Amino acid sequence: MNPEIMTISQVAKYLQISEMTTYKLVQDGKMPGFKIGRHWRVKKDDLDIYIEKLKNGERI
DSSP states (O other): OOOSEEEHHHHHHHHTSOHHHHHHHHHTTSSOOEEETTEEEEEHHHHHHHHHHHHTTOOO
């Protein structure tokens, strides 16, 4: 099951990168994300669009 809203940990596991790298990408605005309280979340649809942009060679 793929949730529509993912935690930093779930995104990191999905992309096979560290949680710290994921957190930094989201915090710096390079990867789409939003905060709920103190916790970052990433919408799966936004993540898929981000991945497609990277695949097409776009600099983000």
